[in-house]
Amino acid sequence: MNAFFIKIVLLFILVPDFSFTEEPEPDFKIISFEEFEALTSADSEKLRIYNFWATWCAPCIREMPHFEQASKDNPELELIFISMDDGRRPERVTAFIEKKDIQSPVYLLNDVDFNSWIDKVDKSWTGAIPATLFILPDGKRRFHEGELEATALQDLIDQLKP
Amino acid sequence: MKTTATLALTLLTLLCLSSPSFGQNEGYSIGDEAMDFELTNVDGSRVSLSGMENAKGAFVIFSCNTCPYVKAYEDRMIQLHEKYAPQGYPVIAINPNDAQISPGDSFDAMKKRAEEKDFPFPYLHDETQEVIKAYGGSRTPHVYLLNKENGKFIVKYIGAIDNNYQDASAVTKHYAEDAVASLLKGQNIAEETTKAIGCSIKWTRKSE
Numbered sequence: 001m002n003a004f005f006i007k008i009v010l011l012f013i014l015v016p017d018f019s020f021t022e023e024p025e026p027d028f029k030i031i032s033f034e035e036f037e038a039l040t041s042a043d044s045e046k047l048r049i050y051n052f053w054a055t056w057c058a059p060c061i062r063e064m065p066h067f068e069q070a071s072k073d074n075p076e077l078e079l080i081f082i083s084m085d086d087g088r089r090p091e092r093v094t095a096f097i098e099k100k101d102i103q104s105p106v107y108l109l110n111d112v113d114f115n116s117w118i119d120k121v122d123k124s125w126t127g128a129i130p131a132t133l134f135i136l137p138d139g140k141r142r143f144h145e146g147e148l149e150a151t152a153l154q155d156l157i158d159q160l161k162p
Numbered sequence: 163m164k165t166t167a168t169l170a171l172t173l174l175t176l177l178c179l180s181s182p183s184f185g186q187n188e189g190y191s192i193g194d195e196a197m198d199f200e201l202t203n204v205d206g207s208r209v210s211l212s213g214m215e216n217a218k219g220a221f222v223i224f225s226c227n228t229c230p231y232v233k234a235y236e237d238r239m240i241q242l243h244e245k246y247a248p249q250g251y252p253v254i255a256i257n258p259n260d261a262q263i264s265p266g267d268s269f270d271a272m273k274k275r276a277e278e279k280d281f282p283f284p285y286l287h288d289e290t291q292e293v294i295k296a297y298g299g300s301r302t303p304h305v306y307l308l309n310k311e312n313g314k315f316i317v318k319y320i321g322a323i324d325n326n327y328q329d330a331s332a333v334t335k336h337y338a339e340d341a342v343a344s345l346l347k348g349q350n351i352a353e354e355t356t357k358a359i360g361c362s363i364k365w366t367r368k369s370e
Contacts (some may be wrong), residue, residue, distance in 0.1 A: 129260035
């Protein structure tokens with residue numbers, strides 16, 4: 001009995017990753033625009049999709065499940081949600097992630113000096129959300145301002161994916 | 163039959179994706195003449211650019227009830243109006259959102275918001291979305307500063323109110339105010355266009 005108890009204790013000590021949660025927590029962090037640019041300019045063999053959204057934006061929330069589904073269906077994709085929510089209240093975003101069971105990483109881009117960076121994401125972007133930036137493995141970019149329906153998103157992915 | 167329908171849908175999708183979405187590349191540029199309009203105000207009156215007495219121009223601001231960025235800027239819109247209406251540049255707020263899509267932006271909701279905030283400026287309903295389409299507004303809030311020149315309203319500034327929606331005391335660039343101040347001094351406007359993250363316009367869906 002005593003030996004069994006020691007074995008259990010050892011298990012916890014020796015296997016630090018042992019965890020009772022069944023699903024991994026989705027990746028959430030607050031980033032600067034410089035960190036966003038570093039992400040987008042990194043090398044990748046995948047079609048990267050950066051979807052700009054916010055918890056209060058109805059059309060953004062409507063299109064989110066299409067992006068999550070596309071990410072599940074297409075392993076050659078890497079989807080990251082870029083939140084435009086208030087950086088002073090990240091709990092609004094983390095609560096949303098939990099409630100809606102968002103699986104993809106969510107980064108809150110915390111830079112309200114919008115005019116200093118919108119053109120760097122894409123010159124055609126007027127600043128309205130939702131908006132989505134696609135980056136191909138060769139670094140080419142495609143930008144879409146406005147809500148995407150599931151079929152339109154899949155058509156775009158089929159056109160762009162490696 | 164089904165194939166034709168699928169083909170038509172695919173073509174339509176491609177067309178939508180390849181064309182600039184929702185008129186974002188259309189509308190006015192700096193120096194263009196802005197159209198006049200006559201829209202219903204929350205007090206029931208009709209308001210037009212040409213009907214404003216003693217105006218040297220106006221801040222036409224596409225606005226609404228439901229956007230958190232608009233809410234963050236409402237007090238600053240009031241201040242802008244109180245400071246510059248006496249100098250000839252009143253604020254005219256226009257809600258272009260379709261109430262079918264965004265019920266919180268209905269005319270009744272506009273009246274309520276105007277009363278709550280005691281707006282000193284007109285708050286108009288662009289029910290047909292004709293005005294926002296002509297101007298090329300794409301988000302709320304979206305500012306167009308107009309200057310009256312030989313009886314025409316000329317676009318002098320397009321963009322954001324300032325560079326910090328979260329905290330008025332942390333603003334380092336007062337774009338809209340700097341633009342009108344330059345006009346009043348007869349100087350060139352340093353930044354004629356700026357961008358900001360904003361809420362998308364709730365466009366009326368075309369009936370099939």
